[in-house]
Amino acid sequence: MPTTVHHRACHLCEAICGLRIETDGERILSIKGDPDDPLSRGHICPKAVALQDIHNDPDRLRRPLARVRGAPGEADTWQDISWEQALNTTAQRLVDIVQRDGVDALGVYLGNPTVHNYGMMTHQKNLFRHFHTRNRFSATSVDQLPHHLTSLWLFGHKSLFPIPDIDRSEYFLMLGANPIASNGSIWTVPDVRKRIKALRKRGGKLVVVDPRLTETAELASEHLYIRPGSDALFLLALINTLFAEGRVAPRHLEAFVSGLPELEAALLDFTPEFAAPHCGIAADTIRRIAQEFAQAGAAICYGRMGVSTQRYGALCQWAIQVLNILTGNLDREGGSLFTLPAVDQVSNIGPGGFARHHSRVRQLPEFDRELPASTMAEEITTPGEGQVRALFVGAGNPVLSTPNGRQLDAALEQLEFMVCLDPYLNETTRHADIILPPTSPLEHDHYDLAFHINAVRNTARHNEAVFDKPEGSLHDWEIFAELGNRVAELLGQPVQPVLAPHDIIDMGLQMGPYSERAGSAQALTLAKLRAHPSGIDLGPLQPQLPDRLQTPDKAIHCATPAALADLQRLRAEFTAGDSGALRLIGRRHVRSNNSWMHNYHRLVKGRERCTLLMHPQDMAQRGINDGDRVQLSSRAGSVTVPAETCSGVMPGVVSLPHGYGHNRVGIRLQTAAQHAGASCNDVTDDLALDALSGNAAVNGVEVEVALA
Ligand SMILES: Nc1nc2c(c(=O)[nH]1)N[C@H]1C(S)=C(S)[C@@H](COP(=O)(O)OP(=O)(O)OC[C@H]3O[C@@H](n4cnc5c(=O)[nH]c(N)nc54)[C@H](O)[C@@H]3O)O[C@H]1N2
Ligand SMILES: Nc1nc2c(c(=O)[nH]1)N[C@H]1C(S)=C(S)[C@@H](COP(=O)(O)OP(=O)(O)OC[C@H]3O[C@@H](n4cnc5c(=O)[nH]c(N)nc54)[C@H](O)[C@@H]3O)O[C@H]1N2
Ligand code: SF4
Ligand SMILES: [Mo]
Numbered sequence: 001m002p003t004t005v006h007h008r009a010c011h012l013c014e015a016i017c018g019l020r021i022e023t024d025g026e027r028i029l030s031i032k033g034d035p036d037d038p039l040s041r042g043h044i045c046p047k048a049v050a051l052q053d054i055h056n057d058p059d060r061l062r063r064p065l066a067r068v069r070g071a072p073g074e075a076d077t078w079q080d081i082s083w084e085q086a087l088n089t090t091a092q093r094l095v096d097i098v099q100r101d102g103v104d105a106l107g108v109y110l111g112n113p114t115v116h117n118y119g120m121m122t123h124q125k126n127l128f129r130h131f132h133t134r135n136r137f138s139a140t141s142v143d144q145l146p147h148h149l150t151s152l153w154l155f156g157h158k159s160l161f162p163i164p165d166i167d168r169s170e171y172f173l174m175l176g177a178n179p180i181a182s183n184g185s186i187w188t189v190p191d192v193r194k195r196i197k198a199l200r201k202r203g204g205k206l207v208v209v210d211p212r213l214t215e216t217a218e219l220a221s222e223h224l225y226i227r228p229g230s231d232a233l234f235l236l237a238l239i240n241t242l243f244a245e246g247r248v249a250p251r252h253l254e255a256f257v258s259g260l261p262e263l264e265a266a267l268l269d270f271t272p273e274f275a276a277p278h279c280g281i282a283a284d285t286i287r288r289i290a291q292e293f294a295q296a297g298a299a300i301c302y303g304r305m306g307v308s309t310q311r312y313g314a315l316c317q318w319a320i321q322v323l324n325i326l327t328g329n330l331d332r333e334g335g336s337l338f339t340l341p342a343v344d345q346v347s348n349i350g351p352g353g354f355a356r357h358h359s360r361v362r363q364l365p366e367f368d369r370e371l372p373a374s375t376m377a378e379e380i381t382t383p384g385e386g387q388v389r390a391l392f393v394g395a396g397n398p399v400l401s402t403p404n405g406r407q408l409d410a411a412l413e414q415l416e417f418m419v420c421l422d423p424y425l426n427e428t429t430r431h432a433d434i435i436l437p438p439t440s441p442l443e444h445d446h447y448d449l450a451f452h453i454n455a456v457r458n459t460a461r462h463n464e465a466v467f468d469k470p471e472g473s474l475h476d477w478e479i480f481a482e483l484g485n486r487v488a489e490l491l492g493q494p495v496q497p498v499l500a501p502h503d504i505i506d507m508g509l510q511m512g513p514y515s516e517r518a519g520s521a522q523a524l525t526l527a528k529l530r531a532h533p534s535g536i537d538l539g540p541l542q543p544q545l546p547d548r549l550q551t552p553d554k555a556i557h558c559a560t561p562a563a564l565a566d567l568q569r570l571r572a573e574f575t576a577g578d579s580g581a582l583r584l585i586g587r588r589h590v591r592s593n594n595s596w597m598h599n600y601h602r603l604v605k606g607r608e609r610c611t612l613l614m615h616p617q618d619m620a621q622r623g624i625n626d627g628d629r630v631q632l633s634s635r636a637g638s639v640t641v642p643a644e645t646c647s648g649v650m651p652g653v654v655s656l657p658h659g660y661g662h663n664r665v666g667i668r669l670q671t672a673a674q675h676a677g678a679s680c681n682d683v684t685d686d687l688a689l690d691a692l693s694g695n696a697a698v699n700g701v702e703v704e705v706a707l708a
Pocket of ligand 2: 013014112143176177178179182183209210212214227228230231305307585586587589591592593594699700
């Protein structure tokens with residue numbers, strides 16, 4: 001067979017790099033970066049090459065599995081079943097439980113790969129339109145919920161994210177993000193290393209605020225160590241300084257920004273002197289950063305996981321955008337701008353809402369009809385009306401990825417029925433009654449419905465499947481559609497016609513901002529994208545305010561009542577003082593991806609990565625040497641891991657990556673089991689939350705470390 005070159009996006013992380021995949025029949029010959037992709041310009045990372053390992057992995061499930069209960073004292077086993085049987089049983093069990101106990105008896109958890117797989121986004125409603133349960137959960141509340149909340153409050157829509165325009169900036173203040181390892185998040189920025197180097201080369205400055213000297217901090221002009229969880233004080237002190245020194249200048253935003261006097265008054269006591277001892281950053285330094293930021297020609301303040309998944313996540317993200325607004329750096333070239341994607345989710349989906357109902361057990365607020373993932377275990381184990389009895393997990397591994405994972409691990413055993421839409425038998429799916437494995441990523445087509453909205457440049461790209469769909473397999477979206485149809489029949493409701501995801505995209509393109517209908521010369525259609533498989537360039541980000549705002553009055557109200565009310569909690573906690581306990585933070589490695597990419601030899605080979613980084617001073621105090629096995633513990637639980645000496649982590653701070661802990665009975669992940677590590681989330685705490693948003697605080701957890 002001749003060699004064929006396929007154009008394809010890498011769906012593994014938010015950088016959405018363009019690839020060229022060479023195949024010979026069923027064999028993949030090479031995977032390389034696509035130099036013609038207008039966004040990624042040829043960049044890839046080592047994970048792209050592992051796409052073939054996912055496709056070829058013998059552990060990847062190809063047929064539905066059903067649990068066969070063992071006799072008392074004997075282990076359960078798994079049996080291959082037909083799709084007919086798997087889908088019928090799933091639909092019937094879900095309907096039975098919901099008809100008996102009410103719709104809230106069904107819990108739903110959707111994980112991160114959902115947003116990297118557009119068919120899962122377009123078709124989940126085919127099933128869930130039948131089940132308007134309050135017990136919906138997702139990875140959002142262990143991740144970016146504070147970003148959504150801030151965007152809803154200030155800009156009127158949960159997905160209107162200001163995107164750092166690094167290529168035209170002069171000053172970049174970055175908190176709690178490590179894009180050199182993560183390749184960027186809520187910031188689709190392939191080849192960020194080159195872009196950071198270019199910023200510095202043209203005389204720009206990058207200041208990184210992080211408790212660890214990260215790979216990104218090493219490229220920075222300046223790195224400021226900060227005590228985990230204290231960023232809100234630092235950010236508010238920057239704003240306080242702007243007011244105190246008369247540096248507030250929203251410039252072009254002036255006409256539609258309100259609430260500045262209220263803000264100034266509310267932040268009067270959040271001075272650099274108040275912040276300094278808690279953050280570990282001198283008051284003079286805080287003032288200098290405020291001055292530099294205000295004086296820069298074009299500046300960006302951006303923060304990610306480290307400032308979202310902590311106890312003041314929402315306050316941090318809100319303060320970051322307020323800082324961008326007060327200095328006129330929002331909606332400005334070289335500052336942070338909104339995108340205009342070809343299929344515009346901001347106009348196609350609702351704005352989202354907050355705290356319209358609360359969780360049953362702990363009264364935590366919903367966001368966008370989802371409850372915090374930290375409350376999932378107790379919603380399963382606490383009896384009463386609305387108790388979760390059946391669970392649907394799609395593309396998620398919450399046993400490893402949500403706080404106090406051991407508690408959830410145990411809770412899942414109490415369910416009456418659990419179904420997982422997942423290609424692996426892993427730490428979470430091992431609790432299922434039925435596992436529904438979708439096609440491999442290379443067997444379906446691809447469009448980035450989620451990530452064009454976060455990208456540093458407007459582009460659009462659709463890719464065909466690399467391989468034909470094997471006979472007797474179903475795509476994720478088809479599984480949702482098949483289940484939805486069966487549930488409709490069982491409920492005596494009309495079965496709805498099912499459009500393929502690419503048809504939905506075609507409609508979105510033809511109604512979008514680059515359509516003929518909108519008068520755009522691009523006249524985008526699916527056919528046009530198919531003719532340009534490297535992607536179509538739609539130009540740099542442009543100022544769009546106030547038009548793009550989704551607030552009812554097209555204004556930005558900075559004195560957000562919920563954020564200002566939360567200042568009381570912040571003030572009280574930090575006035576009370578610090579316990580002085582060690583604080584746990586996470587980290588990412590470029591060869592890993594959350595919990596599910598440890599089964600590929602190419603990525604896990606080499607030295608062990610699931611180590612606890614400790615400052616030499618903290619090790620000496622505890623009699624710990626490099627490589628010693630240590631016990632890391634918190635209120636929630638403990639793990640044993642090797643300690644690794646690291647002078648780049650702050651004294652008083654320890655760092656462990658998440659997504660490990662594959663040493664569990666019954667999983668089918670041969671390679672991962674040999675590189676098991678321990679799960680960071682066996683130590684993080686479901687009770688450690690950002691009380692305002694409900695987002696998990698997996699960073700800054702109080703821990704103890706001792707020789708094991
Ligand atoms: N302590 C700590 N915890 C964290 C984090 C942290 O930094 N520290 N990070 C958090 C963040 S940012 C996130 S996003 C979450 C992630 O949390 P989750 O989304 O719950 O977990 P993942 O590890 O992404 O697991 C993805 C699952 O999807 C499956 N999968 C992969 N591709 C597909 C597909 O195409 N279709 C289907 N149906 N399934 C697929 C995989 O087999 C795996 O079971 O973890 C969070 N947890
Ligand atoms: N290689 C790889 N890439 C990934 C992923 C992966 O697992 N591996 N996951 C993907 C996902 S789902 C996401 S959401 C993104 C995340 O993308 P990023 O947020 O860029 O990645 P992290 O490495 O989690 O960076 C968080 C940083 O916050 C710091 N930090 C911890 N606590 C604090 C604090 O209290 N204050 C401050 N200022 N900093 C703190 C940590 O030291 C760390 O450097 O990455 C994505 N890309
Ligand atoms: S940075 Fe790596 S994992 Fe992320 S999209 Fe690009 S190639 Fe894929
Ligand atoms: Mo994430």
